[in-house]
């Protein structure tokens with residue numbers, strides 16, 4: 001199994017980074033191959049809603065706005081599963097996660113069959129490092145995204161500062177289970 005772990009915080013040492021590291025540790029334990037991506041290191045701009053609302057994404061399933069998105073899109077296609085880790089901002093995904101997931105959804109949700117994540121497991125983690133609020137609304141939109149991508153929901157894990165210790169262990173265990181390809 002080759003699993004892509006995408007994290008979307010500018011902070012390399014915070015709760016979000018710790019959650020991504022826990023997922024990576026579990027995946028490595030499973031013997032799988034892990035590719036880590038820090039979205040904030042890339043140039044992935046927001047969707048421009050090209051032309052009258054749809055650009056090449058609707059028919060060609062490619063985004064016409066050229067930046068680092070195209071290479072990441074290819075990485076998603078080649079992966080066997082995805083872990084998406086975001087800090088919770090205002091009860092939602094971070095801006096970098098939203099920009100990436102919006103553009104990928106336009107390209108892939110529009111396929112009748114053969115989405116880049118079709119049937120592949122996706123684990124979503126929402127790290128609410130402030131008040132601890134907004135985890136569920138954030139995961140709600142991540143769950144809808146997973147459905148739109150025709151992916152298989154592996155798990156949704158909310159984490160805040162108080163649950164950090166035991167949730168990091170949960171994320172590690174989830175990564176391990178995912179890497180082992182458990183379907184039950």
Ligand SMILES: Cc1cc2nc3c(=O)[nH]c(=O)nc-3n(C[C@H](O)[C@H](O)[C@H](O)COP(=O)(O)O)c2cc1C
Pocket residue numbers: 009010011012013014015016017087088089090091092127128129130131132133134
């Ligand atoms: C614009 C903004 C909005 C935030 N909104 C929330 C929130 O709704 N709930 C929460 O618990 N934390 C919130 N936070 C804190 C973040 O979830 C996060 O913990 C913090 O930015 C540190 O990032 P890190 O998790 O990468 O360490 C917010 C932070 C920012 C910058």
